Amino acid sequence: MQPAELEAFRKGERQGFEAVFREHAADVRRVVERFMKSAFEQDDALQDVWMSAWKQSATFVPERGPLVAWLKTLAANRCRDLLRARGREPVEYDEDADAEADEPGPEERAEQAQLKSALEQLAATLPADEAAALKAGILSGVSHPDVAAALGINVRQSKYLKQKLLARVLAHPTLGKAGT
């Protein structure tokens, strides 16, 4: 990260904030995932954490330590506050254990393999345009402009297609159970 971007972040400038966000979104997300099991709660907490980071950016002092540590501490504290506000006891959080806990366990790996196989089965039953969208990675984090270009459709249509595909996946007897 450029010193100018860091300084812009400290001044509360949007450009600096966005640079910090893109650099450290995954770090902050990992902390929040330790505290919140529900994806919806994670989303809410992440929004809260990042807005706090933006409001408190002037309190970050580079001489005291790296930005990532400041962000992680802020995230952990906000999560504790949010959980306590809901009457729940925060989990123990060990920052050092962060990295190794990110590796998927055997269960998760097995679930992913099962999911991949079920997805292939689903793709075989889909109309050509939907199967093409699935293969183009519309549920895999490929950007809408890329999917739209690959399929010869516009971005709005790719968003619509994505929503429809997700609904299909959720209705699939095997795939739909992945989140239960």
Place this chain on the structure above:
Amino acid sequence: MSLFWYRKRVEALAAGTLEGAEERKVREHVRGCDACRAHYDRAVKVRLAVGGEGVRRERDEELLARLPFPGREPEPRRGFAPALIPAVAAVLVAMLVAVLWHPWTRGDDGLRGGDEGAAPLQARLYREQASGKAELLGELPGTSAVRVHRGERVQLSARGAGEVTATLGDLTLRIEASTKFQPAGEAWTVSEPGELVVTDAAGHRVSCRVELEP
């Protein structure tokens, strides 16, 4: 609003395809609804399981896009302006519908064809007359307010992307957009003023005030 309506919206929320006021509205609902939250969690988990790290990055970008920075478009006002709310309330309104404009929505569940350059959302509000004919009250966008008599029956038609949702006060209706304007669907009795908000599947939004004649 029906359970089906919310399920579809929750899935759209989890897919990251909702934007603006509609995104905030559905998110607010999910926050207080255990069933919708569980459905959202499941949908996100499936999305992550399918897409892995790419989806995580995509969700980060979605979060960045919805952070409420100062200077970003403010939350559109919903509901009634207090000064215009009569003490006696009842439910109102009016509208809707017509059929498909979007080729994907033809057939069992859509996803057909490729309609390049989809038109932005447009809606028209009509007054139902005794003769059975419809008199045009206003066109959205463009008309800031329409005036109707209390108890008058009105209808709506819309051109837009796929499913169109209209709200007036507590009333929410789902319709499908048409290829051409034609008052269709149920006529509704207006008994209270408010803000008519019409959104389509692509997140476009038009609105106008519905005022009562004195």
